[in-house]
Amino acid sequence: MGIYDEHLDRNAANYQPLTPLTFLSRAALIHPDRTAIVHGSLERSYRDFYARSRRLASALSRRGIGRGETVAVMLSNTPAMLEAHHGVPMAGAVLLSINTRLDAEIIAFQLDHAEAKVVIVDLEFSEVMAEALGKAKAAPLVVDYDDPDFPADAPAKKGEPIGSLEYEALLAEGDPDFDWQMPQNEWDAISLNYTSGTTGNPKGVVYHHRGAALMGYANIVAAGMTGHPVYLWTLPMFHCNGWCFPWTLAVQAGTHVCLRWVRARAMYDAIADHGVTHLCGAPIVMATLINAEENDKRPFTQTVTFNTAAAPPPQAVLAGMRDAGFEVTHLYGLTETYGPAVVNAWKAEWNELDRPGQAARKARQGVRYPALEDLAVMDGRKMEKVPADGETIGEVMFRGNIVMRGYLKNPEASAEAFRGGWFHSGDLGVMHEDGYIELKDRAKDIIISGGENISSIEVENALYLHPAVQTAAVVAKPDDRWGETPLAFVELKPGRAASEEELIAHCRAKLARFKCPKEIRFAEVPKTSTGKIQKYVLRKMIDD
Amino acid sequence: MGIYDEHLDRNAANYQPLTPLTFLSRAALIHPDRTAIVHGSLERSYRDFYARSRRLASALSRRGIGRGETVAVMLSNTPAMLEAHHGVPMAGAVLLSINTRLDAEIIAFQLDHAEAKVVIVDLEFSEVMAEALGKAKAAPLVVDYDDPDFPADAPAKKGEPIGSLEYEALLAEGDPDFDWQMPQNEWDAISLNYTSGTTGNPKGVVYHHRGAALMGYANIVAAGMTGHPVYLWTLPMFHCNGWCFPWTLAVQAGTHVCLRWVRARAMYDAIADHGVTHLCGAPIVMATLINAEENDKRPFTQTVTFNTAAAPPPQAVLAGMRDAGFEVTHLYGLTETYGPAVVNAWKAEWNELDRPGQAARKARQGVRYPALEDLAVMDGRKMEKVPADGETIGEVMFRGNIVMRGYLKNPEASAEAFRGGWFHSGDLGVMHEDGYIELKDRAKDIIISGGENISSIEVENALYLHPAVQTAAVVAKPDDRWGETPLAFVELKPGRAASEEELIAHCRAKLARFKCPKEIRFAEVPKTSTGKIQKYVLRKMIDD
Incomplete structure (x- = not known):
């Protein structure tokens, strides 16, 4: 025992659980009148965003939902989805965001496996949810969400209500001044995301408050966010909790611009009218922006950063994005790593390369995210790092505080994923001499x-x-x-x-x-x- | 036990201690050739900064210095001081930064109280250190640091070497590829800072790796740092570890511009020649900038953010700084809160106020720092928050992860400071209606x-x-x-x-x-x- 091991213990004054929930309370305290959410003609201040999230937490609590219980949502990128990201964990509960493209069978599996106590469902998905509830053993409280800004020219229709009450009625049950409690432990679950499950049943990836809070900071650094960023929701929030940006934006009291359907005109309108500074999405979203009809394009003067993942951005897309006024950042990660955990950190000297040379650099996945402690390409059998030669293929592995707790009720899969003290991504890649990784394939591909x-x-x-x-x-x-x-x-x-x-x-x-x-x-x-x-x-x- | 309490435990893949040490290793991996440190004519890359920090850690380890042992330094804002902030904790040891203005008696007290095993001392301070070592019971290894850029027109002289070896000789003993270990626990001590001790003996404030890492992110958000910031060292690094900026800069691979003496010409030269974007200091530093001789001023085009603390910036100083091209951010904190833990978060609408109105807003200390969980003005006897009326005076109290572990070997003082689960600052202030605090006095003032x-x-x-x-x-x-x-x-x-x-x-x-x-x-x-x-x-x- 050294001198620093005595009498210097944790107490309430010097130790608090890390959680992104304190981000929202801080934003509402400092900037109550700033616009937190834009959704069509609706604008909501931080005061209201926080009050509605507390109403949700309070209403859930009054209905007996508490720590470690699952609240499922099947929602588009709407204000309710943002409120759920804060209000559900403020009740101590765990947010399960269901992919809105799934079929009834998989939805039923998720509701049962997660033992969902509540499900909040957008009317667009009420039909498939009704079918899922018919198949499921779980009997959650069902809450309908009727999007107030469901556009008239929507490519889908609203279904009939299937729930016991509407979302606004649920909120009306809650106290806007609800005295929500910090998580008991920063290791407590904050959300649950099922992997797409290309083989067998989906696996439920559990995130904790600690990781979500650290992603709040890491996203800011990786995406170069400063001041009050304006974030356009082109990435589905059901995908790795929108890479944790629903929580991140609150750190800087930024503005969420919701977007129900990713269409070129709506994206350019948001960029031009709301001063969007950041958005995220797969290369397909970039293609939509570039290939938009001229009528749908709008000029803008601010720098717009586009964070892309899922596949390396092709050279032609990169060139098109630059010509259209976007800066593209290439990210990589998995559901198991809270979304992006690797960033193609761009170096000024690479701007001197020709376009194919730049595209080749941009195609690399890159280096560990600010909040990730270690990233390696390893020989999975020997558990040794492969040489950094840009050629030797190994498995990409992660270690750090933005790696999931594990798979829910699946200790075998968790143990397999974590063997040797590293998270095994299943992705194959090389380590370049300069320490940047580049994916070569999924192990099975x-x-x-x-x-x-x-x-x-x-x-x-x-x-x-x-x-x-x-x-x-x-x-x-x-x-x-x-x-x-x-x-x-x-x-x-x-x-x-x-x-x-x-x-x-x-x-x-x-x-x-x-x-x-x-x-x-x-x-x-x-x-x-x-x-x-x-x-x-x-x-x-x-x-x- | 709920479903989220089973089979989802910590392991090396999903839990790592938070520490700022991973910031430097990441910067060196991604940006080995970027300039990490400028000191006069010396420029040092991140590759070299990291290698030299590892050498220091390795040399200390080889000499038997390890976890929980104190390494003292009495250094100006020089490269060695930056290396010590990383190298000492990479050896598992705890950095004690001694205020360079102290007299021999207090230095001797600190060396004894902290049981210092090593002391690294700049030749400018060798005389007072020799005197202190004469008074002290501790017999640390003494290492001289001969600043390679000690200016010819320096207002002080170098003394004679007093140590067993010179700093560069110590580094030469170490391995630049030293495989430093993560802290055993993020609660492990990283540094020790003695309060000025206006009454009685100084108290040793213990910081941990967790808080230092979180300050790394919080400083970025509060100071609006983006890209690769360039930071000028006008704040002494012995003061609350330079508000943790020695660690913060590594997150974004920014550049440290050292400054041995805070003089107008040298500051303007750094700003103009090195593109300084941020600096920190007391109002006296702002006065030095504003009141500089015209000959000493240099034009610059970038936005320079000046973070000030210690006293609210007077109205005339604010106006002068604005005219000189600086943006002033007012911060507040104590040694016990890792430096700044409160920020005067400026609102765009306040720009509409007249100058006295703006100065009145700027004089408020503000709101909790991004990484601080709670801030209150309380009636210390009842431990109840005072009304947010801008009039009722109470004691300013802090709660969160950037509050010290406690006072070294002083459980009584720690218990007194932490009574009721809040850190008692001893500062008196009011809570305004908008949630901003404003100091009214030290309790004793x-x-x-x-x-x-x-x-x-x-x-x-x-x-x-x-x-x-x-x-x-x-x-x-x-x-x-x-x-x-x-x-x-x-x-x-x-x-x-x-x-x-x-x-x-x-x-x-x-x-x-x-x-x-x-x-x-x-x-x-x-x-x-x-x-x-x-x-x-x-x-x-x-x-x-």
């Missing part, structure tokens, strides 16, 4: 042909360099002679043409011959709601 | 005259509004009839004149009569090295 590893991403990147290619996805096709060979699914750009022979010849000019696709199929490439290509669907299509 | 409380700060503010007043300090003078009356010590501006009668008349135009000083004394006002007025010295002068 690597193609082994004649004993040689082929990175499907490398083949896709070659295909993307062809001017007619809109989307490319390469999977392994079983082959009697080679074991596997690369099979490419390709979507062409509207109005452009290219033959199978032409694309294969194009690849041969770029890649070693054994890496080139033996076959090209022109077809719509299936994607998740967040823009990730669903290779497991493509694999099922191989024999079609 | 309040003047009680005829049973009425008089805030010495209020009287000082009135005096500062007189154009001839450079510095004003008001203390209580014992009075047979009234108990106490306000006595003002005043320094006039060079070349300006004002009589005692004139200043008292000036006060009567601004204040209730009972608050006005009964007597004015024109004298040099004693200040600490950080610019704080030493009222205890003034009190001793009352009977002179």
